Amino acid sequence: FxxxxxxxxxxxxxxxxxxxxxxxxxxxxxxxxxxxxxxxxxxxxxxxxxxxxxxxxxxxxxxxxxxxxxxxxxxxxxxxxxxxxxxxxxxxxxxxxxxxxxxxxxxxxxxxxxxxxxxxxxxxxxxxxxxxxxxxxxxxxxxxxxxxxxEEIAGFLENPQTPDLSKLEQEGINMAASFLNISASKDIYKNDVLTKKLNLFFSELQDVGAEFGYRTASEMMQLITKLKALEPSTTDDECLDIAIMQKLLPKLHGSRSKLVKVLIVLAALCINENQKEDFIKNFDTHFKNKFDGVIVIFDISFEKLIRMYRNVLANGFTSYAEA
CATH class of the missing domain: 3.40.50 (Rossmann fold)
Structure with a gap:
């Protein structure tokens, strides 16, 4: 870039x-x-x-x-x-x-x-x-x-090669001014549904002492605003999914006793609201069935939370950063 x-x-x-x-x-x-x-x-x-x-x-x-x-x-x-x-x-x-x-x-x-x-x-x-x-x-x-x-690693192994970064040089210099303008903008994209969903995540993270403050909330809303500016067709849920993955989940770390229930509840916040109650109640069954039939709204965050859940079961501890 x-x-x-x-x-x-x-x-x-x-x-x-x-x-x-x-x-x-x-x-x-x-x-x-x-x-x-x-x-x-x-x-x-x-x-x-x-x-x-x-x-x-x-x-x-x-x-x-x-x-x-x-x-x-x-x-x-x-x-x-x-x-x-x-x-x-x-x-x-x-x-x-x-x-x-x-x-x-x-x-x-x-x-x-x-x-x-x-x-x-x-x-x-x-x-x-x-x-x-x-x-x-x-x-x-x-x-x-x-x-x-x-699929990506298979494609690479079939045709391994070193990327030629010289092909990228100066190809985007006409976007430099726009990049700086978007970065400097303090406009905030406001949406009541997004606010409600963020509040739900705040409540669950607060239970493990990983709740976010004003700075994080502001930066998440700015990130969503900039994603909208770069690609207007991006949905609110897609933007919020990226914001959750980049700003909220990195602070999660702890032992099995501390995080298991929280990871399940956070994963439930990433799916269709109508399935939430059943998802939490029968999580073990859904987990064994690889969540077949579960309607996931925040795909990126959900996949990460499930990986963290597997790690905490296997190791007794998990964090966003995986060795």
């Missing part, structure tokens, strides 16, 4: 996150303690991208930071400054005292603001070498899970 929408490589940077990142220096650098006029910029070039995105002539060009394997270290440690100013008009304080320059002659101001045309994407794998995300991080992010089907 980044190669598709960007005009040049100056608009994005792929940053491999290190397991030893314990502070902000790998992203923002630090003032040289031996030279009051010098600022040491990080090898990751993050600061350079921030400065480029802040320039007036680049306001209509989206910029991206791609943190590769971002959970190899605690995100809350190296990314704390970004998390704090992400939704405010505050700035990141880089240093105090006299003005400084980088080693390559770039003027580094004492503080830097979050440019509205800067977006951060993080790739995540879950295994024994990685860390889980705190609620603070999850509240400020949309989690997108990538999975492949048997």
């Amino acid at each position: 980044v190669k598709w929408i960007c005009e040049s490589e100056e608009q994005y940077k792929i940053i491999p996150v290190g397991a030893d990142w314990t502070n902000r220096e790998p992203l923002l650098g630090y003032p040289n303690g031996l030279n009051s006029k010098e600022y040491i910029t990080p090898d990751s070039s993050v600061l350079h991208v921030l400065i480029e995105a802040s320039k007036k002539e680049n306001q209509n060009r989206p910029h991206f930071l791609i943190l590769d394997e971002m959970n190899l270290s605690h995100v809350e440690r190296y990314f704390a400054d970004f998390l704090s100013i992400m939704e405010s008009d505050d700035s990141i304080k880089l240093y105090t005292g006299s003005d400084r320059k980088s080693l390559d002659g770039l003027d580094i101001k004492q503080e830097i603001h979050w440019p509205k045309n800067l977006f951060i994407i993080g790739t995540v794998n879950i295994d024994e070498t990685t860390y889980m995300f705190s609620p603070k991080v999850l509240d400020r992010a949309n989690v997108i899970e990538f999975r492949i089907t048997k």
Whole structure:
């Protein structure tokens, strides 16, 4: 996507996150303690991208930071400054005292603001070498899970090849301004039926201490609004399904005794309302029959909840992030 929408490589940077990142220096650098006029910029070039995105002539060009394997270290440690100013008009304080320059002659101001045309994407794998995300991080992010089907892997094995990303380069640059306009819009798509359904999910998540707050509710409604803007034919239920999957379910984790009943009730909220009571009462039967005859409204969320249910039965514990 980044190669598709960007005009040049100056608009994005792929940053491999290190397991030893314990502070902000790998992203923002630090003032040289031996030279009051010098600022040491990080090898990751993050600061350079921030400065480029802040320039007036680049306001209509989206910029991206791609943190590769971002959970190899605690995100809350190296990314704390970004998390704090992400939704405010505050700035990141880089240093105090006299003005400084980088080693390559770039003027580094004492503080830097979050440019509205800067977006951060993080790739995540879950295994024994990685860390889980705190609620603070999850509240400020949309989690997108990538999975492949048997048909897709079969098609790949029949004709394995490496994707040629060069074919995507600059193909979407005429959409850059529209992308920024949609992102900046604060309009909210309002619908009483959506509000009612979200309230039901709130009530069930509250029972396990995973209820969402004002920020999450607002971001879910904004996501639904933007999905509608991108594809007006998308139904309200399809939009809400995506919002539930990206914003609500990632906070679910816990033991079998804590989550089994909650997972069943949440799954029941994903099906036809007329079947809800029977679904909960005879869940074991439906589960054994692979939910034959059940009318699912929120397909993506339902499938995820059932996978989590299987995991909690098999392991005694489950979470959104599956190793």
